[in-house]
Amino acid sequence: MTSPQQTRQPHGHSHSHEPAEPVSRHLRKVIAAVLIPFAAAVVVGLAVLWPGGAPSHERSGVGFDRQTQQGRVVQIEQVDCKDVNASQIPASTPPGSAARPTETGDCAKATIEVTTGKEKGRTFIEIVQPDAPRQFHVKQGVMVAYAPDAPHELQYSVTDVNRAFPMALLAGIFALAVVVVGRMRGVMALVALAVSFAVLTLFILPAILQGSNPLVVAVVGASAIMLIALYMCHGLTARTSVAVLGTLISLLLIGLLGSLFIGWASLTGNTDDSTGLIHGLYPGIDMSGLLLAGVIIGSLGVLDDVTVTQTSAVWELHQADPSMGPRALYRAAIRIGRDHIASVVNTLVLAYAGAALPLLLLFSIAQSGVSTVANSELVAEEIVRTLVGSIGLVASVPVTTALAALVVSADRSGPSGSTEPKPAGPATAPSLPGQSARVSGAGGRGRRHKK
Structure with a gap:
């Protein structure tokens, strides 16, 4: 007599709503071998470049310096x-x-x-x-x-x-909306936002004012923000680690392209009253390097969104169909990525256009041609900033998707982390409501259980 416990066989796939993730020891070691040295380098960079506060100077009484x-x-x-x-x-x-x-x-x-x-x-x-x-x-x-x-x-x-009260009220409404909709994830996102702002104000800005290379400071600071924000918001998981790797590769590409084209286009970064005042107070600051640092930091927030979304898409596709190989996963997830690229790039371009709208109006009043407008350093900076950031965003989609597909497909282990194949058991197909399922017994005869 076969008991119900003996006849009940495990399902062919999991119905858990929790995100699936690689758990094999080998994959954990590979990911750790890449990310631990990187995180250690970021910590060392923070320690070496830590400014200890912005340098003091005699106020000029001009503009913001009053x-x-x-x-x-x-x-x-x-x-x-x-x-x-x-x-x-x-x-x-x-x-x-x-x-x-x-x-x-x-x-x-x-x-x-x-x-x-x-x-x-x-x-x-x-x-x-x-x-x-x-x-x-x-x-x-x-x-x-x-x-x-x-x-x-x-x-x-x-x-x-004095706009302190309406600004504080708006910030409170924003925080409330994030917590109500995001719940615990929303709380962690707000904490990560506060940490990011602290890194910006306590490390990046004072370090640049102390005379450190703006590009190096931006890379170290952006990397610290990326590690803290992603792991704090999405957990210390392999999925998040893949998103971190995709973001890092894209940031490196943005840094290389930005450095090349800012120098090639002879962009000085000293184009308005604010940058002129900064250069006057701190002549040792590399203004073109400051421009590149702004490109990297400005691209980081959108990159996080793209890489996390693509990684999550690959994981969910794998959870829905564990039999999909890396190529099938990549093809399915990249279709999602193409939609994401179209919307994000358009958003980025419109955001920069909106910020420069008064300047564009001035050129329109002067009836300047498109080539004249684009050749102006004020507009050329925004064009380079937009295009370099957009190239990094576009590249992050296939890079992150490929990494996630390879990682999630390479993992074949069970919860214990063992990479040995599971013993073959009787196949059980999931049943729809109202249908019957045939469960094989020890003697090969099937039992029909009404669901």
């Missing part, structure tokens, strides 16, 4: 611009400044109170012309610049609106 405090609008009076005279503004205010308007009409005389710093509670007057793009209202928070070497009545001036 002392700033917070302020608040406490009173606004409407006055005739013609009546704004020496009794209402300091006599030393130069003609043409925001505090001494030249237009006629109703001007706003705003009284600003400084709310932070040593002179908290001090007030000063800011005159706003009627056609000024920024208008004030009472209780509005503002950012004020402080110039200690200026005359007393000109030491403070409004530079911008």
Whole structure:
């Protein structure tokens, strides 16, 4: 008499919803042999290049390099611009400044109170012309610049609106949405985002300001961000390791292409007021290297998305049909990758175009030809940045897909990690609901069990 336990045979494939992954000791050793030295090199690079903080410098008082405090609008009076005279503004205010308007009409005389710093509670007057793009209202928070070497009545001036609260609120809504939808994965993604921001602000930026090679700093920093973010979000698994390898290869390609074409196109990286100020304060910084570092860091986030998606596609295809070989897996997954390439590249190009939209409008107003626009260094930088990053993205799809297909197909072991073949048992085909399944017994006679 055969018991039900004896007649119940294992299924031909797993119905688990957990991701399948290679578990053989041999594959784990191969992956570890590649990634452990790489991770060790990243740690050594962080230790050697760690800046210990941004270097100090004497403030120039220009642009962002000014002392700033917070302020608040406490009173606004409407006055005739013609009546704004020496009794209402300091006599030393130069003609043409925001505090001494030249237009006629109703001007706003705003009284600003400084709310932070040593002179908290001090007030000063800011005159706003009627056609000024920024208008004030009472209780509005503002950012004020402080110039200690200026005359007393000109030491403070409004530079911008204080946007801390709406920005913080938007960040909170974003974090809530990520956690609600992503749950624990979302929490880990936010932690990884915080770590990435910490690497950027505590290592990459200060190290570049200390005079380290921007390309080397970007490679080490981007590699650290990649390892931390991918393993933190997706777990310490073979699947994640394959995505890391694909991302690393693509980053190397982006670095090589970027270095070649930035030098070939004679792009200096010093094209606007911000980069000019950086070069003036820190003349030792390689601005073209800084441009290449930006290309690498900017491409990393999209690369992570592509490589993880392709690796997951290969794993899921293998789980659905374990009999698929590496070629079949590659052909099936690359079809998914082609759709991903089309959408990601278009997104990347539009993102850069949106960021440069005011510049493109200026060229359109000047009625410049396409060749003239493209030849301008401002636009050429964005073109090189976009094309180099897109080439790396396109290359990451076949590279990561091929790596994942080879790794997942090479693994034939069971959960114990043994690579010995499993003993052949009676074949059992999965049954659909409402059908019967034939299970072979020891004597070769089949039993029919109604499901």
